[in-house]
Amino acid sequence: MIDPGPRSLEELEARLARDLDLLTLPPAEWVPPRPDELGRSVLDVAVVGAGMAGLTAAFALRKLGIANVRLFDRAPAGREGPWGTFARMETLRSPKTLTGPALGFANLTFRAWYEARFGREAWEALFRIPRLQWLDYLTWYRRVTNPSVENDTTLTRLSGDADGVTLNLEGPEGTRAVRARRVVLANGRDGLGGPFIPPFWRNVDKRFWAHAHETIDFADLAGKTVAVLGAGAGAVDNAAEALESGAGKVYMLVRRKQLPRVNKSLAAGNAGILLGFNDLSDERRWAQNQYIADTAVPAPHNSMLRCSRHANFSLLTGCAVEAARVEGGRLALDTTRGPAVVDFVILATGFTVDWARRPELADLARHALLWRDRYVAPGREGSEFAEHPYLGRDFQFQERTPGAAPWLPRVHAFNYAAVLSHGRVTGDIPGISAGAERLAAGIAGALFAEDYDHHWQRLQSFETPELLGDEWTEAEGF
Known part of the structure; x- marks a missing residue:
């Protein structure tokens, strides 16, 4: 007989609690407290970002008995990540069956959550995951995994020394400094930069354009x-x-001669690449990322239909915008397919690693080893990939000059900028659990090594007897 599954979130949470109990999770904490020189408490791990990556990383750490962890997110509670802000898709691209941040727990998957709320028949009928339902699921995930999170809190500076890292924060408690032994940057697609804006657009009157990552008043485009x-x-x-908000005409201008049609990244989603990508040579890691970037990832089928069903939508390929200027209260565009006049432009030009746009990470940027310091593919000297951090096996930053900033390996990049070193295991749903488990294992090992003297002393001083001495009688001889 097939288990019909929980019929409510209460039942699902009881099953999850049972799973954890059977596996004796989470285990007892084993990392000794390490106060600073003034006796103040020091976090074992501080996580910058409480979206999917930050939550998954925190639970992976807790599974290993590391509980002195706190997450900081600049967004209000329930608004972490892109899902309720600049993400504007109807449904996620990822297939609904992917287990995402569940870390191997069946009762922590989106499917388990969805069936508990809406029933199995609704699950069978579901095509793909609605965007805001994914946000609801992550809100539930946060509640049941129960990490310590401070919302409305912004990182203003990251610095450190050989013994730890200091986070300067601005939040409801005002300005303060928090000390941590390890820091995880789980701060998303723009974590080491921001939206990519072609240079000439920066001189165009901002009233007439916005990046897709920004707040846009779509009602004003009617x-x-x-x-x-x-x-x-x-x-x-x-x-x-824009079309659904009543825009009169919407043009989608594509520089490429043909719209990308094949999602090459789907061929790179097996366990081998998730677990082995970091062991590839620099040349092969760069080649894989560059190939996917060059071939481009197309829009999902259902998303494209969402546009093309509108008669006032036009797609123009081979149409690069070379200049833009305000004329008569509108925006005149010079394109490779001729001039055009529009009222507003949306730049859906993605994100870039640009350290200068992250002043809070200036101390990190000054010393971090980058890919351009180790390897750049021939002919790709100007590639954005050259600015990605060259990360160690545990996602840790490395010093460009050994000894100049010994705190750098205490900071781990669990964000988009790790893709060149580690592949797609830091922000994409298919690989997020594999990445979080690798990150947590690396941090656990590093904390143990740092505290070796403590653990060695604990081993030597352990005196709980297994045998009490009355279980046998000594023989007097042969």
């Missing part, structure tokens, strides 16, 4: 002519949002 620049999911999602 009846207007809008151009969306880009070929991927972000371009399609923003075009659809």
Whole structure:
């Protein structure tokens, strides 16, 4: 007989609690407290970001008995990550069956949560995961895994020394410094940079354009002519949002001669690449990432249909915008397919690693080993990949000059910028559990090594007897 599954979240949470109990999880804490020189408490791990990556990392650490962990997120509670802000897709791209951040627990999957709320028949009928339901699921995930989170709290500076890392924070408690032995940057697609903006756009009147990552008043676009620049999911999602908000005409302008049609990254989603990518040579790691970037990831089928069902939507390939200027209260564009006049432009041009746009990480940027310091593919000297951090096996930053900043290996990049070193295991749903488990194992090993003297002393002083001495009688001889 097939188990019908829990019929409510209460039943599901009881099953999850049973799973953890059977596996004796979470285990007892084993990391000794390590106060600073003034006797103040020091976190074992501080996590910057409480979205999917931060939550998964925190639970992976807790599974290993590391509980002195706190997450800091600049967003209000329930608004972490992109899902309720600049993400504008109807559904996630990922297949609904992926287990995502569940870390091997069946009763922590999206499917378990969804069936408990809506029933198995609803699950069978579901095509893909609605975006805001994914946010609801992550909110539940946070509640049942119960990490310590401080919302509305922004990192303003990251610095350190040989003994730890200092986070300067601005939040409801005002300005303060928090000390941690390890820091995890789980701060998303723009974690080491921000939205990519072609240089000439920076001189165009900002009233007439916005990046897809920014807040956009789509209602204000009703009846207007809008151009969306880009070929991927972000371009399609923003075009659809404009169309559904009553835009008079929406053009999607694509530089490529053909719209990308094949998602090459789907061929790189097996356990081998998730676990073995970091062991590849620099040349092979760069080649895989560059190939996927060059071939581009197309928009999902259903997202494209969301646009093309509107008669006032037009797609123009081979159409690069070379200049833009304000004329008569509108925006005149010079494109490779001729001039155009629009009312507003949305740049769906993705994200970039740009250290200068993260002043809070200036001390890190000054000393971090980058890919350009180790390897750049021939002819790719100007590639954004050259600015990615060259990370160690546990996602840790490494010093460009050994000894200049010994705190750098205490900081771990669990964000998009890790993709060149580790592959897609830090922000994408398919690989997030594999990445979090690798991260947690590395941090656990490092904390143990640092505290070796404590653990050695504990081993020597352990005196709980297994035998009491009355279990046998000594023989007097042969």
